[in-house]
Amino acid sequence: MTTVDIPAGWPATEEQARAVQDELRAKTVLDEPGPPPGTGRVTGVDVAYDDERDIVAAAAVVLDAATLEVVAEATAVGRVSFPYVPGLLAFREIPAVLAALDALPCPPGLVVCDGYGRAHPRRFGLASHLGVLTGLPTLGVAKNPFTFTYDDPEARRGAWTPLLAGPEEVGRALRTRAGVKPVFVSVGHRVSLDNACAHTLALTPAYRLPETTRRADALCRRALRAATTGPEVREAY
DNA sequence: GCGACAG
């Protein structure tokens, strides 16, 4: 496990953060199909918080895309870098996520984020941001529709409907388990929407959420618990 | 102006 510092020049206000998004958005690559589903490696990233102690823990878990077996994993712990503000989630999660990715012993391949990419008020969500910063292909799978609208997809697994920002399709509501609430998929960087959905289905053989995010979620919670129970914290009592 | 709002 590694420790993270808040990067120099990291936005301190919402206004600065929005300016960063507006500047980086132009670097998003949307015309690449991305790696074929079921091949190479797929990495899940997620973050857990202890706002009380101002601690954040991130995890990156690399899976073999064909077998979904864990190939490598890494965690990072640090200080919370930004408050939670809808639309600015990336500024809260990215420093720790970058550190976890850096700590991996192998290339991450495609990165699956817990949240949105293009489906974002300024079309630059967490997955887009992480993609532009790392150059890696990224996509976002969110559990909630945020401010967007959608029609309920058919009940069968694989069914989907457009996720809409007014008239604009910013992602898809994708059914990963028959009869269960869909997930909300959007493109991050260097991946097509069709491919993003195909990857999401390949990663959900048994549960609603991708194996990548399930693994990363479990790991970052463990890391947070360890950081909160570790020697340096116990001494404070 | 007020409320809603990924995690």
Added chain:
DNA sequence: ATCTTGTCGC
């Protein structure tokens, strides 16, 4: 995200 036990069901 996080606070949180038991409980219904495959």
